[in-house]
Amino acid sequence: MVFAKLQGAKNNLRISSSLQDLSSYRNIDPEHGLLRDPINASFSKTKPLQLPNPVRRKCLAPIAIIAFLLLILFLLYIFYSHQASPKYYVVLDCGSTGTRVYVYKAQVQQPHSTNFPIAIQSLKDGLRKNPASGRAYDRMETEPGLDKLVRNVTGLKTALKPLLKWAQKQIPEASHRSTSLFLYATAGVRRLPFDDSKWLLDNAWNVLKGSPFVCRRAWVKIISGTEEAYFGWIALNYDSGNLGVEPRKETYGALDLGGSSLQVTFEGYNQQHFNSETSLYVRIGSVNHHLTAYSLTGYGLNEAFDKSVARVFKKFGYSVADAVKGNVEVKHPCLQSGYKERYTCSHCAALAKGGESPKVEGNENLLGKNEGLKTTVTLVGVPNWQECSALAKVAVNLSEWSDVSPGLDCEIQPCALGDDLPRPMGHFYVISGFFVVYRFFNLSAEATLEDVLEKGREFCEKRWDVAKTSVAPQPFIEQYCFRAPYIASLLREGLHITDKSITVGSGSITWTLGVALLEAGKAYSVRFGLRGFGLLQMKMNIPFLVPILILSFILLLCALSWVVNWMPRFFRRQYLPFFRHNSGSSASVLNIPSPFRFRRWSPINSGDRIKTPLSPRAAASQGRSFSPGQGLGDNSGNIQLMESPFHPSTGSVVHSYSSNNLGQLQVDSSSIGAFWSSHRSQMRLQSRRSQSREDLHSSLAETHMVKV
Ligand SMILES: Nc1ncnc2c1ncn2[C@@H]1O[C@H](COP(=O)(O)OP(=O)(O)OP(=O)(O)O)[C@@H](O)[C@H]1O
Numbered sequence: 245m246v247f248a249k250l251q252g253a254k255n256n257l258r259i260s261s262s263l264q265d266l267s268s269y270r271n272i273d274p275e276h277g278l279l280r281d282p283i284n285a286s287f288s289k290t291k292p293l294q295l296p297n298p299v300r301r302k303c304l305a306p307i308a309i310i311a312f313l314l315l316i317l318f319l320l321y322i323f324y325s326h327q328a329s330p331k332y333y334v335v336l337d338c339g340s341t342g343t344r345v346y347v348y349k350a351q352v353q354q355p356h357s358t359n360f361p362i363a364i365q366s367l368k369d370g371l372r373k374n375p376a377s378g379r380a381y382d383r384m385e386t387e388p389g390l391d392k393l394v395r396n397v398t399g400l401k402t403a404l405k406p407l408l409k410w411a412q413k414q415i416p417e418a419s420h421r422s423t424s425l426f427l428y429a430t431a432g433v434r435r436l437p438f439d440d441s442k443w444l445l446d447n448a449w450n451v452l453k454g455s456p457f458v459c460r461r462a463w464v465k466i467i468s469g470t471e472e473a474y475f476g477w478i479a480l481n482y483d484s485g486n487l488g489v490e491p492r493k494e495t496y497g498a499l500d501l502g503g504s505s506l507q508v509t510f511e512g513y514n515q516q517h518f519n520s521e522t523s524l525y526v527r528i529g530s531v532n533h534h535l536t537a538y539s540l541t542g543y544g545l546n547e548a549f550d551k552s553v554a555r556v557f558k559k560f561g562y563s564v565a566d567a568v569k570g571n572v573e574v575k576h577p578c579l580q581s582g583y584k585e586r587y588t589c590s591h592c593a594a595l596a597k598g599g600e601s602p603k604v605e606g607n608e609n610l611l612g613k614n615e616g617l618k619t620t621v622t623l624v625g626v627p628n629w630q631e632c633s634a635l636a637k638v639a640v641n642l643s644e645w646s647d648v649s650p651g652l653d654c655e656i657q658p659c660a661l662g663d664d665l666p667r668p669m670g671h672f673y674v675i676s677g678f679f680v681v682y683r684f685f686n687l688s689a690e691a692t693l694e695d696v697l698e699k700g701r702e703f704c705e706k707r708w709d710v711a712k713t714s715v716a717p718q719p720f721i722e723q724y725c726f727r728a729p730y731i732a733s734l735l736r737e738g739l740h741i742t743d744k745s746i747t748v749g750s751g752s753i754t755w756t757l758g759v760a761l762l763e764a765g766k767a768y769s770v771r772f773g774l775r776g777f778g779l780l781q782m783k784m785n786i787p788f789l790v791p792i793l794i795l796s797f798i799l800l801l802c803a804l805s806w807v808v809n810w811m812p813r814f815f816r817r818q819y820l821p822f823f824r825h826n827s828g829s830s831a832s833v834l835n836i837p838s839p840f841r842f843r844r845w846s847p848i849n850s851g852d853r854i855k856t857p858l859s860p861r862a863a864a865s866q867g868r869s870f871s872p873g874q875g876l877g878d879n880s881g882n883i884q885l886m887e888s889p890f891h892p893s894t895g896s897v898v899h900s901y902s903s904n905n906l907g908q909l910q911v912d913s914s915s916i917g918a919f920w921s922s923h924r925s926q927m928r929l930q931s932r933r934s935q936s937r938e939d940l941h942s943s944l945a946e947t948h949m950v951k952v
Contacts, residue, residue: 312799319796331767332423334411334457335756336404338448340432340546341503341719342387345407346756347414350764360488362764366752367414378716380680381751384410387719389503390448391432394440397447404451412456424763425457427464428756431504431544434466441466469539473507474524475758476500477535480673482761483753488529495533497670499739499746500755501677506543506660506734507755510670511535519664536666543660543738545677547590548639548730549723552578554591555638557621564596567619574621578632578726582708583625585722593617627704627725633697636729640738660738668739675749681727682748684715689748693732700728 333348346366353363371382386403393399408425415423427448433441449464467475477498478487486493497510513523513536524535542551556574557567566572567589574587594617638644641659643651652659658667682691685699703711704725712721735741 308802312802315799316796330419331764332415332419333760333763334408334415334423334425335759336407336425336427337754337756338390338427338429338433339503340389340391340430340544342385342389343403343407344381344383344385344756345411346383346754346760347411348757348760348764349415350760350767352768359485360482362761362768364482364757364761364764366757369414370410378684378718378721380683380718389432390429390444391436391440394436394444400444400447401451404448408452408455408457420456421458423457425452425455425459425463426759426763427452427459428467428759429465430467430472431469431502431539431541431547434469435504435541469505469507469541470522470524470537472505472755473498473500473509473537473539474535475755475762476507476675476753477509477537478758478761479755480675480749480753482757483750484673488531490530492531494671496747497668497672498749499668499672499674499678499735499741501674501731501734502544503546503677504541504544505547506540506677507537508540508668508739509535509537510668510672512669513666519666521664522666538665540660542645543640543734545680545723545727545730546720548636548734549578549726550590551639551645552576552635552726552730553587553589553621553623554595555635555644557589557592558595562592562596564593564617564619567592567596567621570620572619572621573624575624575626577626577628577635578704578729579623579625579627579722580704580706580708580711580725581625581627583623583722585623587621587623589619589621592619592621623722625708625722629701629704632704632726633729633733636726636733637737639730640733654737658738658740660734668741670745672741672746673749673753674735674746675753677727678731679748679751681724681731683751684718684724685728687748691748692743693735694743696728697732700725703728 330349330351333350335346335348337344337346347368348364349367350362350364352361353359368382371384384407386406390400390403393403411425412420427445429441429445433444436444445464445466449459449461452459452464477495480498481487481495484496486495495511498507500507500509511533513534519536522536522538524537526533526535542548553574553576556576557572560574562572574589596619637654641652641654642648642662643659646662648662661667681696682689685696685703687695687699703714706714708722711725715721735746
């Protein structure tokens with residue numbers, strides 16, 4: 245009976261007359277290349293195949309494909325949910341007045357032409373603002389600024405540790421290890437001698453590296469004034485909803501008044517005053533911005549007051565020797581009557597009579613003109629509004645504080661600006677110190693500079709004991725009599741900006757938000773589609789992506805293996821790449837064997853051991869027992885993939901990293917200008933400044949294009 249069946253099989257082989265007409269070869273399933281007759285299998289010298297039930301086999305294939313698709317969907321879901329999960333950023337702002345910590349939570353939001361694809365939120369849990377407190381900001385901060393803590397390890401730890409502890413509480417523990425921590429120091433540390441600032445940053449790094457967050461030494465640094473200005477502009481225009489939207493919106497300029505310096509950033513440039521060192525090109529979405537950004541050192545609120553003290557010190561003809569003796573009384577017209585306090589003056593020595601400073605023990609940082617030498621004086625309040633206003637103007641006029649010659653006439657030109665700096669243009673948001681002053685005098689955002697002056701004059705006329713209790717406790721109350729005319733002069737005479745060109749910004753706009761946004765932009769690489777943000781493409785996280793790609797590829801091969809078996813015959817022809825003959829190996833050209841151990845018979849796999857119905861050897865073999873193991877030789881069990889270039893995704897972020905040397909520190913300013921570009925899925929640093937300058941020069945040197 246077995247023999248009869250074998251004869252039948254032989255007959256069937258003979259009946260078959262065409263390579264294509266495989267269905268007539270009845271012992272072989274043309275779809276799956278499997279022997280149907282289990283008896284033939286028993287004649288094989290090799291172990292016969294376990295032949296599945298045809299019905300079960302038919303069901304198995306679609307189930308496998310569906311399972312494959314589900315797996316791919318699952319992997320994609322895992323991948324995208326991983327990418328779209330919130331990211332946290334901790335930014336420490338080390339200013340001259342204090343050190344603050346900001347915690348930001350960034351998330352990709354549904355792209356839309358009228359919104360920005362990244363939503364960022366400042367976390368402030370537990371910062372219940374005390375209504376009795378006069379503090380302008382609800383932020384976690386420590387005082388004094390780091391620049392006062394040189395070679396004071398304990399002081400440094402005390403300044404930083406509570407901030408880190410608070411930040412930890414804001415962020416879910418599971419995200420601590422993926423949270424980036426940055427410490428950026430501004431004007432206070434910027435003006436320190438190299439050794440001092442290096443000591444501060446090295447020791448700050450020692451504290452920070454013990455935190456659970458991700459931090460690198462390069463992220464603990466001094467940022468240049470221009471970087472600070474640029475970050476502030478990003479923060480402001482993000483907050484105002486002007487970034488990356490179509491149709492393009494007008495952006496606002498930013499005037500960010502700190503304790504030591506003033507940052508000026510605006511869109512546009514003046515041909516006549518074009519300065520390559522202050523010029524930045526930024527591309528956000530599909531919009532190009534040509535920015536002008538610079539920082540005016542010494543124009544911050546505290547430093548301006550210090551200059552006013554130095555000016556009075558000079559007026560009375562004191563020498564440094566007098567100051568060193570510590571018995572100098574400075575009668576200041578912007579201090580209320582009854583005010584008398586010790587004050588450490590930073591600029592007094594530089595303006596003192598007598599030229600060279602005396603050698604002061606312990607102070608290694610004496611400069612030729614006493615710059616940097618701190619002297620202690622006694623400030624005495626002798627209020628005089630006219631004199632105070634005039635003193636504020638002197639503090640604003642650059643020619644009083646530099647070698648600019650001839651002296652600048654504030655009526656004719658913005659006298660806070662040297663000839664090399666472009667004049668501000670457009671509408672400005674005045675933030676930080678400006679906001680603090682408006683808030684101190686309880687002025688609304690609509691108040692004019694005249695209102696500020698009026699409030700200042702009233703405050704100056706009060707006796708000190710009355711004045712200091714007329715406001716909630718807060719730092720620097722005594723300085724607000726000076727601050728009112730100072731900010732008015734700074735805007736009007738110093739920058740030639742009028743009331744109608746300014747809006748007072750809220751206290752929540754700080755440059756640190758710009759840092760977090762740029763970092764989030766690197767993390768979530770965003771590509772804009774044809775219409776606005778139609779297409780959102782995530783940044784490829786390489787360590788995460790590679791296994792997924794490999795797994796997907798293996799699964800794809802398996803799926804193709806199935807699909808190929810079910811393809812209409814036309815598609816199996818030899819000229820199609822999948823079916824090119826490859827007799828050398830049982831694996832694909834990529835050497836990835838199918839994890840599914842299905843074997844198939846294919847007429848184009850004509851290796852020696854493959855039998856086709858009309859092949860001479862097939863005919864010759866008729867007298868022998870048919871071996872499925874031979875007939876379905878190794879070659880037949882695999883899909884032949886043509887060698888094709890396999891390109892890993894180009895969706896990864898490419899950043900240009902460069903460092904610039906401030907003469908003091910290596911500063912990584914790669915984040916400058918890094919934002920979302922419509923070109924490919926890469927971050928493109930589009931900010932460009934053509935020449936070197938102290939701050940950003942080398943980081944922006946190569947056309948300042950970063951691909952996102
Ligand atoms: N919490 C606060 N409450 C009241 N006033 C504040 C507060 N923080 C800062 N100020 C005032 O605002 C001014 C500017 O402070 P800000 O924090 O913007 O500057 P900074 O970062 O110290 O400056 P810089 O970067 O120039 O060193 C300070 O001089 C101070 O008078």
